[in-house]
Each structure stands twice: as structure tokens, then as C-alpha cells.
Amino acid sequence: MSPYNAVGMSKWDLDTPALCVDLDVVARNIKRIADTCKEAGVRWRPHTKGMKIPAVAHMLIDAGAVGITCAKLGEAEVMAAGGIKNILIANEIVGPVKIERLVNLLRYADVMVAVDSEENVAMLDAMARAKGQTLKVVVEVNIGIDRAGVEPGQPVVEMARKVLKYPNIQLKGVMGWEGPTRAKYDTDEERRLHITEGVELITGSAELARREGVPIEMVICGGTATYRYTCFIPGVTDVKAGGGVWGDHYYNDRFHVPHEMAMTCMSSVASRPTPTRVVTDAGRKTMDFLIQEPKPLGCGEVTHVHPSAEHGQFDLVEPNVKPGLGDKVEWSVGYTDPTVCMHDEIYGIRDGRVEVVWPIVGRGKSR
Amino acid sequence: MSPYNAVGMSKWDLDTPALCVDLDVVARNIKRIADTCKEAGVRWRPHTKGMKIPAVAHMLIDAGAVGITCAKLGEAEVMAAGGIKNILIANEIVGPVKIERLVNLLRYADVMVAVDSEENVAMLDAMARAKGQTLKVVVEVNIGIDRAGVEPGQPVVEMARKVLKYPNIQLKGVMGWEGPTRAKYDTDEERRLHITEGVELITGSAELARREGVPIEMVICGGTATYRYTCFIPGVTDVKAGGGVWGDHYYNDRFHVPHEMAMTCMSSVASRPTPTRVVTDAGRKTMDFLIQEPKPLGCGEVTHVHPSAEHGQFDLVEPNVKPGLGDKVEWSVGYTDPTVCMHDEIYGIRDGRVEVVWPIVGRGKSR
Numbered sequence: 001m002s003p004y005n006a007v008g009m010s011k012w013d014l015d016t017p018a019l020c021v022d023l024d025v026v027a028r029n030i031k032r033i034a035d036t037c038k039e040a041g042v043r044w045r046p047h048t049k050g051m052k053i054p055a056v057a058h059m060l061i062d063a064g065a066v067g068i069t070c071a072k073l074g075e076a077e078v079m080a081a082g083g084i085k086n087i088l089i090a091n092e093i094v095g096p097v098k099i100e101r102l103v104n105l106l107r108y109a110d111v112m113v114a115v116d117s118e119e120n121v122a123m124l125d126a127m128a129r130a131k132g133q134t135l136k137v138v139v140e141v142n143i144g145i146d147r148a149g150v151e152p153g154q155p156v157v158e159m160a161r162k163v164l165k166y167p168n169i170q171l172k173g174v175m176g177w178e179g180p181t182r183a184k185y186d187t188d189e190e191r192r193l194h195i196t197e198g199v200e201l202i203t204g205s206a207e208l209a210r211r212e213g214v215p216i217e218m219v220i221c222g223g224t225a226t227y228r229y230t231c232f233i234p235g236v237t238d239v240k241a242g243g244g245v246w247g248d249h250y251y252n253d254r255f256h257v258p259h260e261m262a263m264t265c266m267s268s269v270a271s272r273p274t275p276t277r278v279v280t281d282a283g284r285k286t287m288d289f290l291i292q293e294p295k296p297l298g299c300g301e302v303t304h305v306h307p308s309a310e311h312g313q314f315d316l317v318e319p320n321v322k323p324g325l326g327d328k329v330e331w332s333v334g335y336t337d338p339t340v341c342m343h344d345e346i347y348g349i350r351d352g353r354v355e356v357v358w359p360i361v362g363r364g365k366s367r
Numbered sequence: 368m369s370p371y372n373a374v375g376m377s378k379w380d381l382d383t384p385a386l387c388v389d390l391d392v393v394a395r396n397i398k399r400i401a402d403t404c405k406e407a408g409v410r411w412r413p414h415t416k417g418m419k420i421p422a423v424a425h426m427l428i429d430a431g432a433v434g435i436t437c438a439k440l441g442e443a444e445v446m447a448a449g450g451i452k453n454i455l456i457a458n459e460i461v462g463p464v465k466i467e468r469l470v471n472l473l474r475y476a477d478v479m480v481a482v483d484s485e486e487n488v489a490m491l492d493a494m495a496r497a498k499g500q501t502l503k504v505v506v507e508v509n510i511g512i513d514r515a516g517v518e519p520g521q522p523v524v525e526m527a528r529k530v531l532k533y534p535n536i537q538l539k540g541v542m543g544w545e546g547p548t549r550a551k552y553d554t555d556e557e558r559r560l561h562i563t564e565g566v567e568l569i570t571g572s573a574e575l576a577r578r579e580g581v582p583i584e585m586v587i588c589g590g591t592a593t594y595r596y597t598c599f600i601p602g603v604t605d606v607k608a609g610g611g612v613w614g615d616h617y618y619n620d621r622f623h624v625p626h627e628m629a630m631t632c633m634s635s636v637a638s639r640p641t642p643t644r645v646v647t648d649a650g651r652k653t654m655d656f657l658i659q660e661p662k663p664l665g666c667g668e669v670t671h672v673h674p675s676a677e678h679g680q681f682d683l684v685e686p687n688v689k690p691g692l693g694d695k696v697e698w699s700v701g702y703t704d705p706t707v708c709m710h711d712e713i714y715g716i717r718d719g720r721v722e723v724v725w726p727i728v729g730r731g732k733s734r
Contacts, residue, residue: 094693148638271515326461
């Protein structure tokens with residue numbers, strides 16, 4: 001059956017596994033981030049690596065986002081083809097094949113990319129010049145995630161100054177991710193302090209550059225786990241929080257993000273070998289179980305939730321004949337980002353019925 | 368670029384990330400399992416849940432497999448559409464939608480399915496009767512994985528006897544998976560003993576049924592981690608080992624499986640922030656890192672291998688300018704099963720060049 005035939009069906013009648021989002025809940029989560037950004041006076045560039053659906057990107061822009069953020073060039077190509085004009089690729093793009101694709105994309109969208117080495121900037125500049133384009137870049141700042149990026153402070157100023165030498169490259173600002181500051185703390189105030197300390201390494205690098213005459217227009221940071229603090233830190237101009245649009249146990253339980261959980265996965269009970277053991281057809285090729293465990297809903301108290309490749313199973317604390325063989329079990333998703341990219345489509349649900357089926361067209365666009 | 372334009376290219380020139388298999392190594396791994404099954408006199412029904420490519424299924428049958436095994440009905444549909452005739456679905460298929468699809472598939476392929484409850488058998492029988500078909504089933508035996516299946520011994524006999532009552536269902540035998548017996552042991556002899564103990568719960572259940580007049584033709588078990596022992600255990604008739612066709616660190620390092628590693632992932636160095644830190648563009652949406660870590664090849668001694676969603680990074684023990692920005696880094700895959708299903712195609716490589724590009728048509732067919 002084409003998944004599109006499902007429009008109008010109850011979510012409980014969907015063949016399983018089926019990844020669903022409650023559209024009213026998504027709308028409230030979108031409004032929550034958009035309102036916070038408006039209140040703080042920062043631009044919202046939501047990251048779409050955990051959505052991968054141009055239709056959702058358009059919803060974000062309709063709600064006030066200035067554009068979107070992508071992780072991969074292939075995702076940006078999909079979004080541009082879907083009509084999204086303003087795209088930040090929050091990673092370095094390297095190698096002749098990808099650099100040519102990136103510069104070609106400028107004919108269809110206003111794309112900005114991260115840089116952290118002069119070698120890369122020189123290659124981007126040469127390709128942009130050859131094609132009569134100007135490419136906007138932001139310098140990535142490493143504030144403790146120890147992945148890509150230059151160290152904060154003077155190294156950022158030096159890197160930004162190097163960028164200014166290249167005629168077909170336009171320096172727009174700096175970008176960082178305060179991920180390492182988002183860990184669990186006992187109080188809201190501790191989280192605010194720690195996140196502020198991290199973000200100030202980025203805003204401080206921007207200030208230092210400005211004092212040395214290097215123009216820094218944008219200071220881009222902030223994810224779902226941090227935006228409610230990061231938005232209000234002076235000097236931050238753009239916030240990338242996007243994953244919170246779905247809401248999940250990863251953000252809620254680990255980082256106290258007060259979003260509603262919009263995403264669930266419908267499964268079927270494939271085996272009921274004992275009065276306490278329930279085996280469903282949604283395993284770790286359907287949902288992430290390893291980073292954050294999903295939770296079966298409506299089955300009472302459960303224990304020993306665990307997956308194999310093709311099955312997700314759990315034990316009921318109280319022996320029961322329900323859920324019976326073939327019954328549907330709905331799971332709230334543990335971590336949406338690594339779950340969405342395992343599916344071909346998402347069912348958009350309103351009032352329990354399928355309103356829209358979105359192909360996850362960015363899925364697998366890892367190049 | 369269409370991935371098919373890559374035919375003839377060096378694997379080092381592929382845009383990244385790119386999942387590759389060395390075709391000569393695959394052929395040797397296929398021959399290794401096929402030869403063992405021939406030597407032992409058992410039928411080979413390789414599991415294709417970690418391959419998902421009909422072209423590879425045809426290679427297995429050309430090498431002597433009697434058919435294949437699938438995890439999901441959707442995978443079986445893809446394989447049948449690709450011309451594979453003999454398919455075991457090694458799971459229970461429940462619910463009216465899937466049961467109708469399953470019975471419809473009998474017009475195109477010789478499909479056999481696992482059962483572990485009379486309720487399911489009754490539904491399968493009703494649908495088969497309605498469509499004038501007979502469906503072959505095997506009773507799944509739980510020998511310690513504690514997922515689906517009936518308990519070994521008398522419960523298997525009782526379940527098999529119930530199956531015999533249904534006119535449009537044909538009992539073919541029993542099926543189990545001795546997974547819990549495959550854990551690490553110090554010596555080959557300890558592994559052999561422990562695996563034999565587990566498998567004898569399946570063969571013993573079959574013997575018990577036969578003694579009670581229940582015809583059991585097939586005793587199906589065995590995976591890549593166990594087949595070199597399981598094949599030779601008296602009473603076993605069919606072995607499912609399939610993942611070993613690729614070979615990976617999961618099978619080799621954890622279960623001492625002496626296969627060659629055919630599968631690698633090509634990545635590019637996206638950032639080189641320090642003389643020891645290497646950041647590539649292949650993260651945990653490209654390769655499984657959580658069940659079994661992949662290993663970067665040709666970079667000397669490395670440490671601190673770890674992923675984020677879109678990046679795979681590691682530290683060089685000796686500071687070096689190599690691999691430089693944009694250089695290709697080839698990874699040997701940690702666990703092939705959860706890696707293949709993240710990709711749209713596999714590049715088949717011979718002598719370092721792309722010979723064939725296979726669409727992973729079973730990817731995402733989780734229903």
C-alpha cells in the first residue's frame with residue numbers, strides 16, 4: 001500500500017511500524033521556540049537535520065524562522081529544491097566534488113557555510129570565483145565539543161582575518177555549539193550559569209574580533225537543549241534550536257527541555273509468549289534505543305524495555321492478556337534525530353487521524 | 368550525481384560517505400559458508416536482513432543456498448519481486464493487513480513463516496483458505512533469547528500438534544536461534560560445547576515431536592556467530608548464517624568468526640583542527656558506532672574513536688599532517704547489519720574500482 005492511501009485513517013489502523021507526529025503538538029512546540037526567539041530579539045535558524053522534510057521547514061519559516069540550518073550539503077540541496085531559500089550548512093564542506101555542488105547551489109538558495117581552516121576557504125574562494133559567485137561563511141568556534149572549529153579568542157580573530165583576504169568569500173560572523181554545557185545540573189540557575197559561561201566564549205570571540213576591526217555581524221549558536229538560556233545572552237544574534245519541534249525523552253529527561261512529545265511510533269504485538277512478555281515489530285532499525293530508550297505507552301508499568309534489530313520488547317509488571325497478539329502499541333520516541341532517518345515517511349496526525357504523509361526526502365542525503 | 372555514474376571509478380574518488388564492499392572478499396566469504404554447509408550436509412538459507420539486495424541473494428543461491436531468510440514481510444516482498452522464490456520469514460506475521468500481504472505473496476514465491484501461537488495460526492489459516500492457498504510454517508522455539516517462540520520440549524510438541532489441525536497450514540518443522548550461546552568463551556571447545564547445548568534444545572524438541580507422531584522435516588537454526596559449530600550438530604537440517612557474507616568487527620572480534628572484512632565506508636576529512644584530531648564526514652547516521660565501533664584504516668595508531676550524528680572522529684597517537692583536509696579515510700565497518708540499512712546503495716568494488724552499484728531496495732521495508 002502506498003503510505004499516501006493512509007490519509008483519513010485512524011493512527012490505530014496504520015500498518016506498522018509507522019512513525020507519527022501529532023500536528024497540534026508540533027505546532028505548539030514550534031510556537032514555543034519561535035516565541036522565545038522573538039521575545040529575546042534573536043533570529044531563528046532551526047536545524048532540520050532531525051526533520052529532513054521541506055514541508056516542515058516551510059512551517060518553521062511561516063512561524064517566523066529567517067531560514068534553516070542543515071548538517072549536510074545533500075540535505076541543503078533537498079531543502080533548496082523544496083523552495084527553502086535561506087540555508088546555513090553548519091559544517092565544513094570539503095573536497096572538489098562537494099565544493100562545486102555547494103557553489104552551484106548558490107544559484108537556487110542563499111547558502112552560508114562554516115569554515116575552520118584557510119586551506120578550505122581558499123578552495124571555496126577559487127570555486128566561487130570560477131563561477132562568478134560570492135559565498136557567505138561563518139567561522140566555527142570550538143568551545144569544548146572538541147570536534148571541528150578553531151579555538152575561541154585570538155584564534156577566531158586570526159581565522160576571521162584570513163577569510164577577509166578572499167575576494168569571493170564574505171565573512172558573516174561566527175558559529176559555535178555549546179553542547180558540552182548542556183549536561184544535567186541540579187537547578188535551573190546552575191544550567192543557566194554553565195551555558196552562559198560556554199556561550200560567552202563565542203560572543204567574547206566576536207567582540208574581540210570587532211575590537212580588532214574585523215566585522216562580525218552574526219553570532220550563531222544554541223540548540224534545543226540550551227536555547228531557552230542562550231537566546232537571552234547578550235551578543236547572540238541567531239539560534240539554531242530545531243530538534244525540539246518534535247520533542248522527545250532525550251531532550252526532556254536529560255536536559256529538562258519543557259516541550260511536549262509530538263512523535264510516536266506505532267507498532268504491533270508480534271508475539272505474546274508469556275503473560276508479562278510483549279514483543280513488538282519495532283526494533284532498533286525502527287527507533288533509536290541506544291542513545292535514549294523509547295517508552296511503550298498505555299501498557300501500565302513496564303520493565304526491561306529492550307530491542308533487537310527488528311523487535312522492541314518489554315515486560316509488563318502486572319501479568320495481563322493485554323496487549324494481545326496483533327494489538328497496536330504506541331511508543332513515545334526516545335531520541336527523534338536518529339529515529340527519523342530510519343524511515344521513509346512520517347504520518348502527520350490530527351485528532352488521531354492521518355492528515356498528511358510526508359516523505360522524509362532528506363533521509364540518507366549524507367553526502 | 369547518480370551513484371550509477373560511479374562505475375569504473377576508483378573507490379578513492381567516490382563522493383563520501385560511500386558504503387563499499389570488496390566483491391572478491393564477499394565471494395570468498397560466501398564460499399566459506401556454502402562449503403561448510405555442503406560439508407555438513409545441511410541446507411543453507413542465508414539471512415538477508417543485513418544485505419537487503421536481491422542481486423546478492425541471487426549470488427547466494429548461485430553458490431548453493433536453497434533459498435533465503437528475511438526478517439520482515441516487506442523484505443520478503445522485495446526479494447520475491449527480485450526473483451527469489453524460496454523465502455523463510457523468520458518471524459511471526461500478525462494483523463489482518465500483513466497476513467493478507469503474506470498470503471498474496473504465495474502466488475509469487477514459496478514462502479514459509481514462523482509461528483508461536485494458535486491464535487496466529489488460526490488467522491493465517493483463515494486467510495490462506497479464503498485465497499485457496501496453503502501456507503508453510505515452522506514453530507519458533509525459544510532457547511534463551513527470551514523474545515518470541517515457545518519453550519523447548521513438550522510446549523513445542525503441543526504447538527506443532529495444534530498447527531496440524533489447520534487444513535490450509537502445512538507444518539514443516541521447527542526454528543530457533545541459539546544467540547544466547549554465542550558469547551565469548553576462552554576456547555573453541557568451550558564455544559562448541561555451549562552452542563551444542565543450546566542447539567540440542569531445538570533438535571531435542573524436534574525428536575520429541577517425531578516420537579509423538581508429529582512430522583518434523585526441518586530443524587532450522589544457526590547464525591554467522593555459530594554456524595561453524597551448528598552445521599555439524601546431528602538433527603540440524605537448515606542453517607541461516609548470512610551476515611558473515613560481509614564480515615565485520617562484531618562477528619570477528621566478539622565471536623571469533625574467521626571471515627574476511629569485505630565492507631568498508633569511505634569518508635572525507637572535514638576538519639583537521641589539531642595535529643592529532645581528525646574529523647570525518649561519516650557519523651552515526653552513516654555507520655553503527657554504538658553496538659560495535661568501526662575502525663579507521665591506514666592512519667597508523669588511533670585512539671578516542673567516536674561519533675556524533677554526522678561526524679566520525681578519532682585522534683592520531685602520533686601527531687601528523689596526514690590525513691589532510693579533504694583526504695579520504697576508509698573505515699572498516701563495526702557491525703554491518705545496522706550500517707547497511709542507513710544507506711541507499713552499496714558500491715561493489717573489485718581491484719579498487721567500482722564494478723557495480725546496488726540499490727539497497729530492502730532498506731526501510733520494516734513493515
